[in-house]
Each structure stands twice: as structure tokens, then as C-alpha cells.
Amino acid sequence: KQEVTQIPAALSVPEGENLVLNCSFTDSAIYNLQWFRQDPGKGLTSLLLIQSSQREQTSGRLNASLDKSSGRSTLYIAASQPGDSATYLCAVCAGNMLTFGGGTRLMVKP
């Protein structure tokens, strides 16, 4: 059964820092991997989708990489801002469902 782990569980950084969030998964037979952002009490906002055949995707200050063979993905956030404070979730898609990691709770301090 697919298991997804995110490290660290929580992260607090000063504004302006570049940071990396990690996601690992146990079964490399995936269709894609998706990164989401969740604000407290809110829904999930899709940030980036990486297909299994791709190595990375970029959107603005965000860059996500995928190494399917090693079961790892990273989300790189450049020049972090207080508005980036949220929980970041990765999810792998294999067939009929998304399997989510536990999330990284990010706090960016002004």
C-alpha cells in the first residue's frame, strides 16, 4: 500500500529565505504527484502537478521536482513571504485515488 511521508512536519523561517519541503513515497508506480496548499479552515489549492514522466515543474517562486525511481519529490520556495504561511501537502496519484502525506506546516515570519 502506498505511503507518503513529508518532512519536516513544521517549519518556521524568517521572511526572504529560500526553503525546501520534502515528500517521499513508497511505491514508484504513480501517474503523477501534486503539491497543494491548505490555509487554516480552507480547502486545498493546487500548486503544481508533475506527471510521472516529468522531472520538474515551475510556477512563479515555486519549483517542484520528482525523482520517481527514488520515491522523492521536493518543493522549493524561493524568497519566502509571510503570505506563504500555510500547510503544504503532497499527494501521489496511482489509479483511483490520491494518497496524501501528512503535510508540512510552514510559518514565514516578517
Place this chain on the structure above:
Amino acid sequence: EAQVTQNPRYLITVTGKKLTVTCSQNMNHEYMSWYRQDPGLGLRQIYYSMNVEATDKGDVPEGYKVSRKEKRNFPLILESPSPNQTSLYFCASSLREGYTEAFFGQGTRLTVV
């Protein structure tokens, strides 16, 4: 605007009183699913639907029912809610299963007392 809409956003109910949480998407997506989110357990899939009249169980289907009579709607039904179904529920849709991006609703916070 492309979106997944859930209603209600918040609901407090009593044990055993049947309820329905509605989900609607305006993107003509084939695939829809329901998840629940619980502290320490993360997001887990309840049911999914690959198209009209095609539904199947996810990881935690006990105590829930779904139907897909129209492409845009995928309601979640709790016939006899119990306190262990207190949770944050999300509906999601994607163009089709597998390779496409998933879009989530804003969530329904359900409390069963």
C-alpha cells in the same frame, strides 16, 4: 470561474439524523471523489466516481453512501451519522482519473453530537 462547490460549509447534527453534503463542479470533469481529513490521519478517500452511474469504495467507505446521477453532482450521504464521522470533508474532481490535476472544494466541517 472553474470551481468545485460544496454545501453546507458547516454542519452540526445529532447522531442518527440522515444528512447529505452536496458537491457540484462546473468543469465537465468525469472523475469525482470524497475525502475526509482528520488530525493525525491526514486525508483519506471515502468514495470515488469515474463517471455517471459509476461509483466505487475508497479507503474508508463505512457509514457513507454516494450517487452520481449527473456528471456535475456527487452528493455524500450519511444515512445514520455517528460521532466518529465528525470530520472535515472535501470533494474533489478531475478531468478523468489518473493523469490530470485534481481540484478541491472548500470543505464541509461536520460535527455529529
